[in-house]
Amino acid sequence: EAKRAGEGHVRLFDAPMNLRFVERARLRQALPEALARGEFSLVYQPQQTLGRGHTLGCEALLRWQHPDLGLTAPEVFIPVAEDCGLIVPIGAWVLEQACRQATRWPDGQSVAVNVSAVQLHSGLLVQQVQHALEASGLAPGRLELELTESALIDGEEKVRPTLERLRALGVRLAIDDFGTGYSSLSYLQRLPIDRLKIDRSFVMALTTPEAADRSLAAAVVRIARTLEMDTVAEGVESLDLLPQLRALGCDMVQGYAIARPMPADALLDWLRQARGA
Numbered sequence: 130e131a132k133r134a135g136e137g138h139v140r141l142f143d144a145p146m147n148l149r150f151v152e153r154a155r156l157r158q159a160l161p162e163a164l165a166r167g168e169f170s171l172v173y174q175p176q177q178t179l180g181r182g183h184t185l186g187c188e189a190l191l192r193w194q195h196p197d198l199g200l201t202a203p204e205v206f207i208p209v210a211e212d213c214g215l216i217v218p219i220g221a222w223v224l225e226q227a228c229r230q231a232t233r234w235p236d237g238q239s240v241a242v243n244v245s246a247v248q249l250h251s252g253l254l255v256q257q258v259q260h261a262l263e264a265s266g267l268a269p270g271r272l273e274l275e276l277t278e279s280a281l282i283d284g285e286e287k288v289r290p291t292l293e294r295l296r297a298l299g300v301r302l303a304i305d306d307f308g309t310g311y312s313s314l315s316y317l318q319r320l321p322i323d324r325l326k327i328d329r330s331f332v333m334a335l336t337t338p339e340a341a342d343r344s345l346a347a348a349v350v351r352i353a354r355t356l357e358m359d360t361v362a363e364g365v366e367s368l369d370l371l372p373q374l375r376a377l378g379c380d381m382v383q384g385y386a387i388a389r390p391m392p393a394d395a396l397l398d399w400l401r402q403a404r405g406a
């Protein structure tokens with residue numbers, strides 16, 4: 130018995146686990162310097178209408194390149210930045226940078242920026258957004274904020290006035306990864322939301338033979354319709370999905386099948402080419 134318990138204990142500190150712990154500690158050390166050293170950048174992924182394939186906007190996605198640690202995925206460093214509160218200044222940088230870039234896009238496309246729950250609850254978000262809009266000169270209607278369900282649910286009473294102030298500025302609000310975060314739908318009715326992003330897992334399920342799996346994307350579209358929101362299908366990896374998504378009444382698509390996220394200059398070329406085509 131003791132031996133088995135011992136083994137169990139050892140497993141808690143096995144190599145990959147330990148590595149992850151050490152890695153996180155390294156990230157935590159390197160992160161405070163990252164903004165000042167200019168190690169962050171944004172890449173942009175186009176969002177197209179399903180009808181005519183027009184690019185109406187792009188999502189800004191954060192990248193961190195450290196000289197020794199290399200490129201770290203946002204799914205790894207953003208939780209660390211949230212833990213130590215650094216996501217608040219980092220998020221302000223993302224907002225300003227994304228708004229500045231969007232002013233250069235040829236057809237008035239909008240930019241979607243991911244907002245962390247910590248940033249939303251910081252009490253500084255409205256100010257950050259106002260500053261980014263003023264500094265860049267971007268029309269507020271061209272900025273969309275992507276929020277997660279869990280960020281909206283925790284302290285909904287405090288969140289609602291923040292969302293209403295953002296809406297009053299003219300900024301649009303979307304729910305990211307919709308359907309993966311929380312089981313209650315009642316909050317959707319109470320909050321001013323413009324758009325639901327259909328999570329990639331539901332989009333991928335459209336390729337399976339199981340009718341039950343395929344029905345989830347349809348259900349999200351119906352919820353959105355009922356509440357007068359529009360929908361973006363995320364993680365569309367194959368053009369074969371487009372007819373199905375169109376049939377469901379989905380409005381927009383985003384994913385590798387349309388374009389991979391790309392740096393600002395490459396995106397400008399891509400947008401010009403897409404317009405000429």
Ligand code: C2E
Pocket residue numbers: 174189190191202203204207223243244245275305306329363364365366383384385386390
């Ligand atoms: P998200 O907002 O749901 O972004 C979509 C993610 O899916 C991005 O990963 C994107 O590169 C990836 N993706 C796009 N198309 C496809 C596809 O066809 N197939 C597959 N498999 N993946 C696709 P990325 O850039 O690694 O970002 C991961 C997550 O990190 C984001 O998920 C978002 O939650 C978070 N994140 C990224 N940038 C920011 C930021 O500036 N602030 C905050 N708070 N979070 C961010």
Ligand code: MG
Pocket residue numbers: 188243275305
């Ligand atoms: Mg997003």
Ligand code: MG
Pocket residue numbers: 305306326328363
């Ligand atoms: Mg998403």
Ligand code: MG
Pocket residue numbers: 306
């Ligand atoms: Mg995601």
